[in-house]
Amino acid sequence: MADITVRKIRFTFEDPIDLDASEAELGEMLPALALSMTMPYLEPYLIRTMKVALKAITEPALVEDVRRFCQQEGHHYRNHALFNDQIRGQFDAAIADGLRGIEAAMEADYQRFSHEKSRRFNVAYAEGFEAMTCAGALAAAEHGAFDGAGLPGGEIWAWHMAEEIEHRTVAFDVFQHLVGSYPYRILAGAWAQWHYVSYIRRFALCMARGLGLKRKQTKTSPMHRKALRRYLHTWSPRYDPAKIEVPAGVQELLAKYSALAEGAAS
Numbered sequence: 001m002a003d004i005t006v007r008k009i010r011f012t013f014e015d016p017i018d019l020d021a022s023e024a025e026l027g028e029m030l031p032a033l034a035l036s037m038t039m040p041y042l043e044p045y046l047i048r049t050m051k052v053a054l055k056a057i058t059e060p061a062l063v064e065d066v067r068r069f070c071q072q073e074g075h076h077y078r079n080h081a082l083f084n085d086q087i088r089g090q091f092d093a094a095i096a097d098g099l100r101g102i103e104a105a106m107e108a109d110y111q112r113f114s115h116e117k118s119r120r121f122n123v124a125y126a127e128g129f130e131a132m133t134c135a136g137a138l139a140a141a142e143h144g145a146f147d148g149a150g151l152p153g154g155e156i157w158a159w160h161m162a163e164e165i166e167h168r169t170v171a172f173d174v175f176q177h178l179v180g181s182y183p184y185r186i187l188a189g190a191w192a193q194w195h196y197v198s199y200i201r202r203f204a205l206c207m208a209r210g211l212g213l214k215r216k217q218t219k220t221s222p223m224h225r226k227a228l229r230r231y232l233h234t235w236s237p238r239y240d241p242a243k244i245e246v247p248a249g250v251q252e253l254l255a256k257y258s259a260l261a262e263g264a265a266s
């Protein structure tokens with residue numbers, strides 16, 4: 001069984017988002033805001049997927065991992081929904097409506113996947129998403145960008161990224177247990193990543209339009225290159241998130257948020 005702690009935390013989002021920042025700073029900020037906008041739709045879909053998977057899982061330890069995964073993701077998206085109210089409120093009504101339209105389209109896609117796609121597809125989507133975001137979280141942890149300093153939303157980023165690393169084995173183990181096909185993991189996972197990232201782009205472009213930004217900033221940093229290397233490793237037939245060494249500082253962060261949480265169950 002993985003070592004996963006459910007931490008019920010609710011953050012408040014009172015510090016104003018500085019949308020008068022430089023174009024370079026906004027170029028860093030918008031993908032993070034876009035990521036947050038996806039969470040109240042993506043994470044409930046992951047939870048629905050795992051609840052269907054639970055009915056077929058025959059390993060008690062994995063059942064418990066999946067339960068904790070679902071509870072962690074539930075706390076994640078509830079905090080992001082609060083943050084997203086603040087994000088929408090920073091823009092004029094037309095852009096806020098534009099964001100709501102993209103949110104509705106994303107929710108419709110994920111409801112359709114839950115109702116019409118196979119368990120095999122949905123489990124592969126979950127693993128594709130989790131592998132990609134864990135790669136990003138690990139790279140951020142290694143580069144000390146984990147505290148979300150400079151990003152609006154404050155501690156939501158450190159807490160969320162640390163828990164993504166903490167539950168990194170669950171979707172992979174469920175996929176291996178119920179599907180187990182390497183080619184399908186790559187094909188369906190890559191499609192899932194394309195689908196998910198296309199929504200990140202739509203949200204970011206909508207916000208960029210609201211800010212009058214002409215084009216998206218595409219500067220790559222050593223952290224982005226590290227994230228790309230980690231992401232490419234997820235395509236290996238030998239990829240196994242259980243074998244990933246957790247970067248320094250992640251356990252300390254998890255301990256910090258355990259202390260902050262209401263009624264943590266470990």
Ligand SMILES: [Fe+2]
Nearest residue numbers: 043073076164
């Ligand atoms: Fe999450």
Ligand SMILES: [Fe+2]
Nearest residue numbers: 073130164167
């Ligand atoms: Fe996750």
